[in-house]
Amino acid sequence: MSMQQEENDLYIIPPNFIESGTLFGGTVKIRNAMEAAGVTLLSVFLFLTCLPP
Numbered sequence: 001m002s003m004q005q006e007e008n009d010l011y012i013i014p015p016n017f018i019e020s021g022t023l024f025g026g027t028v029k030i031r032n033a034m035e036a037a038g039v040t041l042l043s044v045f046l047f048l049t050c051l052p053p
Helices: 030-049
Strands: none
C-alpha cells in the first residue's frame, strides 16, 4: 500500500477582493442593481397602464 500525502494549498485573498459598492458579496454592483430596478418598475408601470379596463 502506498501512502498518499495530502497537500494543502494556501491562497491569500487580497483585501480588495470584494469591492465596495457591491451587493451579494461583490456579485452585483449597486449602480447596475438600481438601473435594473428602474427599468423593471417602468416596464411594469407601462404594462399595467396599457391594459384595457
